[in-house]
Amino acid sequence: MTRPGGAILIAAQSGRALAAAARRAGLRPFVADLFGDADTRALAAGYRQVPGRFGAGPGGRAVLAALDALAAEAGPSLGVVLGSGFEGSPALMRAIAARHRLIGAAPDTVAALKDPPGLAALCTRLAIPHPPLSLDPVPDPENWLLKRRGASGGGHIRPAGPGPVPRGASLQRRMPGRAQSLNFLADGRRILVLADTAQWSAPAPGRPFRYAGAVDPGGMPEGVRAAATAAVAALAEATGLRGLASADLLVDGSDWWFLEINPRPGATLDVLDRRAEPLLLRHIDAAGGRLGPTLALPPDAAATEICYAAEAIAPVPPLAWPDFVMDRPLAGSRIPAGGPICTVRAAGPDAEAARTGVRARTGAVRALFTARETVP
Structure with missing residues (x-):
């Protein structure tokens, strides 16, 4: 089991939640992110602000340079935890993994889970309910959504329109239901469910599905939770997923549809890290193949x-x-x-x-x- 006291590297669009989780776990966080918020800097034992966006080109080189500098400052560390911003850049993840120990999902796992046609085919093979997907124009675009591959946060989702599907995007058929997530730890073979959460949006012009917030517990029906747990376990085993992750669903009464897996600590980390045992320690252990016992539910x-x-x-x-x-x-x-x-x-x-x-x-x-x- 991971013990507190060591240094840990963190890279994310916003690294504050991971830095707070590291401090709660008794670790010293060395953080690279895009925002440089005041509390992120206060929590961090070392900090570098990365300009622009993550990905290939200058953004990717800036991330690598920031992590190299933080690693030199930190000395021996447990490795690097990646938050949001890397789902669309498995090549950058591989470059990071060549220099530092990755704690969490492997680049090939992320690439498999963030490939819409491949994931849809896997869901079909595993008999997991999921919305129909198309890479080609559809005759009824008003019934479809346009989603950008590898993006996060909901702000990239748009109503579909006529004409060709843009490169790097796919169409997903609209389905009814409430946005909920199953939050879990995975060790590459099995999963341990932590909670189910409910999400809501903050619509803005041109961004009708922009992420707003989440609540734990989410009130997922027991039958849906049991079926979704079995489905997510099968996906985690098929892809070798490790670490803390979440699966997004649409839930409509007893009906449900799987949308995607976020193979990293995500936006719900603040509401999840209220158990007696610090969640980041369990993420590190799960990434190393040690799932551990069930965590007690918080009282509120x-x-x-x-x-x-x-x-x-x-x-x-x-x-x-x-x-x-x-x-x-x-x-x-x-x-x-x-x-x-x-x-x-x-x-x-x-x-x-x-x-x-x-x-x-x-x-x-x-x-x-x-x-x-x-x-x-």
Whole structure:
């Protein structure tokens, strides 16, 4: 079993949640991310901000350079944990793995899970219900969604239109239901379910499915949870998935459809890491092939929500942020219209109370900026 005390490298679009999970696990996080938020920097034992986007070209080289510098600063480390931003770049993952020990899903596993035609074929072979997929134009595009390969966060999903399907995208048939996820650990052969969560969107012009927040527990029907657990276990075994991951579903009563697997610690990490045992230690163990015992459920519910900027904020003023605010932008930084300001969290005796609390707190954060704008 992994013991606390060591250094760990982290690379993600936003590394704050992983850095917080590392500190809770007694580890020293050395973080590379895109945002450089104030609390990320405070949590990190070492930090590098990466310009631009992850992927091939300059963005990929910047990630490699940042991780190399952090590794030199950290000395011996457990390895590197990758968060969001790498699903569409298995080549970059392979380049990282050639220099550092990867803790989590292997590049080939991620490539298999993020290949829509291949994943759909695997689901068909394993008899897993999933929406029909097409790489070609369809006669009824109003009944389909356009999704970009390897993307995350829901902001890339659009209503389909007529004409050819863009390169690097696919069409997925619209299905009814509520967005839910099964969150689990995998050791390459088996899975251990941690929780089911429910998600909701914050629609914006041109981005009707932009991710907003999540709540644990999600209230997934027991029959659906059992069937989805069996399906996800089969997918994890077929692809050799390891580490902390989540499977996105659409749930409509007793009917459900599998959408995708996020083969990494994701946006629900803040609501999941409330068990007595730090979750990042279990992620490291599962990545090494040690699944471990069942984790006890927390006694309460928790929710997080991203607070998006209705208008551009330039610059961010100095603020006394409430304790419930995470991903705090640096004073003087700039946030574009529609960009994330911060993440807000709340807890309660049940899921409804947690969601009510997090929405009220998101409103309170927006009021911080509205109040400053209206001061004469």
